Amino acid sequence: xxxxxxxxxxxxxxxxxxxxxxxxxxxxxxxxxxxxxxxxxxxxxxxxxxxxxxxxxxxxxxxxxxxxxxxxxxxxxxxxxxxxxxxxxxxxxxxxxxxxxxxxxxxxxxxxxxxxxxxxxxxxxxxxxxxxxxxxxxxxxxxxxxxxxxxxxxxxxxxxxxxxxxxxxxxxxxxxxxxxxxxxxxxxxxxxxxxxxxxxxxxxxxxxxxxxxxxxxxxxxxxxxxxxxxx
Numbered sequence: 001x002x003x004x005x006x007x008x009x010x011x012x013x014x015x016x017x018x019x020x021x022x023x024x025x026x027x028x029x030x031x032x033x034x035x036x037x038x039x040x041x042x043x044x045x046x047x048x049x050x051x052x053x054x055x056x057x058x059x060x061x062x063x064x065x066x067x068x069x070x071x072x073x074x075x076x077x078x079x080x081x082x083x084x085x086x087x088x089x090x091x092x093x094x095x096x097x098x099x100x101x102x103x104x105x106x107x108x109x110x111x112x113x114x115x116x117x118x119x120x121x122x123x124x125x126x127x128x129x130x131x132x133x134x135x136x137x138x139x140x141x142x143x144x145x146x147x148x149x150x151x152x153x154x155x156x157x158x159x160x161x162x163x164x165x166x167x168x169x170x171x172x173x174x175x176x177x178x179x180x181x182x183x184x185x186x187x188x189x190x191x192x193x194x195x196x197x198x199x200x201x202x203x204x205x206x207x208x209x210x211x212x213x214x215x216x217x218x219x220x221x222x223x224x225x226x227x228x229x230x231x
Contacts, residue, residue: 029078
C-alpha cells in the first residue's frame with residue numbers, strides 16, 4: 001500500500017511539473033501571452049472578437065454601420081519578437097448591377113459575406129455615374145464610374161467584366177471584381193473581394209489594440225483607423 005501511495009505521489013508531482021509546460025504552449029505565441037490579445041475590442045466603428053486557433057489568432061470584425069463599412073476576417077499570428085499581431089484582413093461579397101438606358105449610370109444591390117457563417121449576407125444598395133461621356137457599344141460596362149466614396153474601373157471583354165474599386169481618400173485600398181454580363185448586356189453579376197495586411201500593437205497598459213499604420217496623416221486623410229479598447 002505504501003508503494004502504491006508513493007507511486008501516486010510521484011505521478012502527481014510529475015504531472016504538476018509537466019502541465020505548466022502544456023499551458024505555456026497553449027497560451028503563448030512567440031513569447032507573448034495570448035490572453036493579452038484575445039477577447040472583444042471596440043471603437044466607434046467596429047467590434048473585433050479575437051480567439052486563438054492553434055498558433056493563429058482569428059479576429060471577426062463587425063461594423064456598427066454596415067452600410068458604411070464591411071464585416072471582415074482577420075487571420076494572423078504574433079510576430080517573432082512577440083509585440084505585433086500580424087494579420088491579413090479579408091472581405092468578400094457580390095454585386096448585381098443594371099446599367100441605365102443612356103449608359104451613363106448604374107444601380108443595383110451588393111452583399112457582404114458573413115465572415116463567421118452565423119448570419120445571412122448583409123445587403124446594400126449601390127449607385128454610380130459614368131465619369132465622361134464616351135461609351136463602347138460592344139462593351140457597355142467599360143469605363144470609370146464614380147460612387148460616393150469610390151472610383152470604380154470596369155473593363156468588359158465580351159461577356160466578362162473585371163475591375164477594381166479605389167477608395168477615393170486613399171487609392172491604395174482596392175476591391176477586386178469579376179463577373180459576367182447577362183440578359184441584353186445591361187446587367188452584370190459580379191463577385192468582389194478585398195484583402196489587406198493590417199498589423200496591431202498593444203498599448204503599454206494592454207487595454208488598447210492599435211493599428212500600426214495609422215497616424216495623424218492617415219486620420220487627416222479620412223482613412224478608417226483601428227484604435228480599439230478591450231471590452
